[in-house]
Amino acid sequence: MKYYIIAGEASGDLHGSNLIKELLQLDTSANIRCWGGNLMQDAGATVVKHYKDLAFMGFVEVISNLHTIFKNLAFCKKDILEFKPDVLILIDYPGFNLRIAKWAKQQGLKVVYYISPQIWAWKENRIHGIKKSVDKMLVILPFEQAFYSKWNYEVNYVGHPLVDVIDKFQNTGKKLPETNKKIVALLPGSRKQEILIKLPIMLKAAKHFPDYRFIVAKAPGLPDEFYDQLLDPYKNVGAVVNQTYELLSSSSAAIVTSGTATLETALFQVPEVVCYKGNAISYQIAKRLIKIKYICLVNLIMDKEVVKELIQDSLTEENLVAELNKLLFDESKKQQIQEDYDALRNLLSTGGNASKNAAGIIYEFTTR
Numbered sequence: 001m002k003y004y005i006i007a008g009e010a011s012g013d014l015h016g017s018n019l020i021k022e023l024l025q026l027d028t029s030a031n032i033r034c035w036g037g038n039l040m041q042d043a044g045a046t047v048v049k050h051y052k053d054l055a056f057m058g059f060v061e062v063i064s065n066l067h068t069i070f071k072n073l074a075f076c077k078k079d080i081l082e083f084k085p086d087v088l089i090l091i092d093y094p095g096f097n098l099r100i101a102k103w104a105k106q107q108g109l110k111v112v113y114y115i116s117p118q119i120w121a122w123k124e125n126r127i128h129g130i131k132k133s134v135d136k137m138l139v140i141l142p143f144e145q146a147f148y149s150k151w152n153y154e155v156n157y158v159g160h161p162l163v164d165v166i167d168k169f170q171n172t173g174k175k176l177p178e179t180n181k182k183i184v185a186l187l188p189g190s191r192k193q194e195i196l197i198k199l200p201i202m203l204k205a206a207k208h209f210p211d212y213r214f215i216v217a218k219a220p221g222l223p224d225e226f227y228d229q230l231l232d233p234y235k236n237v238g239a240v241v242n243q244t245y246e247l248l249s250s251s252s253a254a255i256v257t258s259g260t261a262t263l264e265t266a267l268f269q270v271p272e273v274v275c276y277k278g279n280a281i282s283y284q285i286a287k288r289l290i291k292i293k294y295i296c297l298v299n300l301i302m303d304k305e306v307v308k309e310l311i312q313d314s315l316t317e318e319n320l321v322a323e324l325n326k327l328l329f330d331e332s333k334k335q336q337i338q339e340d341y342d343a344l345r346n347l348l349s350t351g352g353n354a355s356k357n358a359a360g361i362i363y364e365f366t367t368r
Contacts, residue, residue, distance in 0.1 A: 001027055001366055004085035005034040006076070006100060008051050008093030010190045010219070011260035013037030015115060015161045015355070016091050020045050022359030033083050035076070038220070048079055052221035069096070077103055087366040090134075091115050098129060105133040110366060112136040114358050116155070120147045127151045136365055138358050141301060142347050158357035160348040162260070166267045169245045176243065176250040181213040181236075184324070185247050185254040185270065187261045190219040192226065194257060197277050198315070202255050203234050205320035210236055212252075212328075217244040253327040255320065262307070263297045266344055271327040271337045273308045274298075277315045298340075301347060306340040 003023060007016040017039035023030055024044055032045040041047045049072070073096065080088065080100075087110045090097040094117030101111050116139045119126045130137065130153070137155040139145060148155045176183070184206070188199040199216070206214040214234070218227055218241040231237050240247055244261075248254065248268040256262050258276040265272045274296040294300050296309050308323050310316075326333045 001030055001086040002083060003030055003032045003087055003089060003362075003366075004080055004083055005032065005036065005040070005045065005089045005091065006093065006097055007034065007036040007040065007091040008096055010037065010051065012091040012093055012115070013039045013051055014165065016040045016045075017043040018161055018165065018355035019089070019091075019114065019358055019362075022355045023363065026359055026363045033079075033085070049075070050221075072096070073099060076100060080104065080109070081107070086110065087112060087362065089114055089362060092117065094119075094126070098126060098133075101133040102129060110135055112138065112362050112365065114138045114362075115140055116144055116148075120144065127153065136361065138361060140354055141297075142350065143301070156357075156361055158361070159350065159352050159354040160263075161354035161358075162263055162267055163345065163348050164353050164355060166245070166264065170249070170268075174246050174249065176215070176240065176246050179213055181211060182252045183247070183250050184209065184212050184214045184328075185251040185256075185265070186214055186216045186237075187244065187254060187256040187265070188216065189257040189259065189261075190221070192222060195219070195222075195226075195230075198257055198275050199230055201277070201315055201317055201320065202275070203230065203237060204317040205255070205324060206234060206237055208321045209324065209328075212236065213238065215240055215247055215251075217241075217247055253324060255324065258295045258309075260297070263301075266298045266307070266341050267348075269338060269341050271307075271334055273310060273320065273323040273327065275315050275320075276309070276311045298344060302340060302344055304340075306337065306344070 005016055007013050013036045016036050020032055020040060020043040034040050034045040034047055035049040036047055037051050088104050090101055090113045092115040104111050111134050113134045116137055138158050139155050140158060140160045145155055145157045186202045188195045188202060214237045216239040218239050220242055227239055231239060248265055248270050251270050254265045254270045254272040256265050256272045256274055258274050262274050276295055294309060295311060296307060298306050310319050
């Protein structure tokens with residue numbers, strides 16, 4: 001069968017790659033074409049558009065790149081029609097994928113959405129479009145089933161794919177080479193614009209901890225020169241690329257940009273402080289529209305503040321230093337975080353192997 005998959009971000013590339021591996025187990029002759037990244041390509045798909053060419057974050061940034069976005073939409077529709085897939089699989093990336101879902105349904109295509117858009121946070125009215133254009137919604141957060149249920153829309157909870165990914169990695173025992181200093185991980189994100197805003201503040205905080213080695217997880221799509229100009233002034237700061245999990249396995253604490261990385265850090269049992277700072281206009285618009293209490297997935301899933309969030313104006317050098325001191329030296333704080341992390345893992349493990357579950361549902365739906 002022919003599968004067309006669209007993932008627009010690094011996390012989608014990761015989850016898409018594991019989904020592809022499981023689909024190929026069920027359908028050994030599968031022909032998979034996708035928008036994604038290197039991981040999806042390595043898993044066996046043909047990548048026609050890389051996610052690094054797609055990611056625009058914030059209202060202002062999206063508006064300024066509208067021409068590119070519309071051009072990508074037109075190309076995507078043309079490519080799908082030429083490929084003629086048996087099923088279209090959309091992974092998160094809602095601004096783009098929900099438009100494609102509506103169009104695809106009009107073309108008579110089967111549409112599966114794996115990893116729900118976060119409409120429970122904002123734009124809840126998108127549920128009406130989803131009900132009309134998405135045949136199967138596969139969710140990965142425990143509370144999403146109840147959310148969709150109130151709209152009389154049946155979804156499948158498959159478990160969270162990161163649990164299996166991280167379990168497999170931890171079984172390898174891989175870590176960074178040992179140093180004479182304890183390590184603090186810096187995860188500033190994967191997009192150039194968010195890195196330029198947040199990483200300089202993280203680096204200033206690192207100056208206050210000369211006895212620790214701070215290591216930046218570089219985004220694989222960005223050149224070394226981009227990071228060199230930011231990191232060169234700091235003697236106790238290094239960097240790795242394509243070794244984020246090795247870094248988290250070796251770290252005593254982490255400073256993490258909001259997003260999937262916050263959940264990955266928690267599943268590695270690393271105490272973290274979560275950072276968000278964006279374009280001022282985009283932030284003010286979002287603040288008025290978003291309805292959730294927290295921006296961090298860890299806190300959202302647990303419905304309480306497990307990890308500290310430093311958002312917009314509160315993301316300062318002084319506040320980062322204060323929070324990092326707690327994560328490194330306050331034993332009761334560290335103990336409480338570990339207990340909450342254990343509870344989080346139990347919640348996310350209830351569905352079993354998410355990628356395998358999702359592939360099974362997709363295969364069964366496509367062949368019937």
